[in-house]
Amino acid sequence: MLVLGERIKSSRISREWTQEELAKKIGTTKHVISNWERDKANPDPAQIVALADVFEVSTDYLLGLSNFPQPHFWDPFGQLSIMPVIDYSFVQGMAWDLPRLINSGITLTVNGTEIAPKDKKLITTIIELTLERIKEAQREI
Structure with a gap:
């Protein structure tokens, strides 16, 4: 090596x-x-x-498997670290799957306060319901 x-x-x-x-x-x-x-x-x-x-x-x-020092995805905000127990498949190029990020196991905070698991579930539900309403509105057009 x-x-x-x-x-x-x-x-x-x-x-x-x-x-x-x-x-x-x-x-x-x-x-x-x-x-x-x-x-x-x-x-x-x-x-x-x-x-x-x-x-x-x-x-x-x-x-020596790559000549590029940066990982395949780059976290511009410096909030991800090497944590093999977390599935980072929610990162796809420059786009992130928000519900999967929220439920990935990564500690997420708002103004320094960690978002509790029950609140993560509520946020995910709100996102899913909002997207469903957008789809319904587009079908009506």
Whole structure:
């Protein structure tokens, strides 16, 4: 995995972090970072995800499967992070399926207050009823 070590090192250096600083950010040691950068060892999958998260790049980029650092979808508001337990299929290019986003498991807030699950269900119902009324109005035209 020659690309992985190179990308870890270049990502670290571009942020002007020492190996020790990177190690602290992902919960390992300077020695481990050094071994990765010299291709003497490889991070495990959880460490690859941690690296991608701290560098704000995709795991595909770190592994050399892509030359584009950004994930396939880009969150312009910086509210999504790498969370493998959440299904991000509601993101389709630049369009988001709002009811699926609301019910995706991501914490959503309004003015710093988290939206409760019962309120998410109510919001979804309102959206669905509104869309149904729009369709009915269009049929009448």
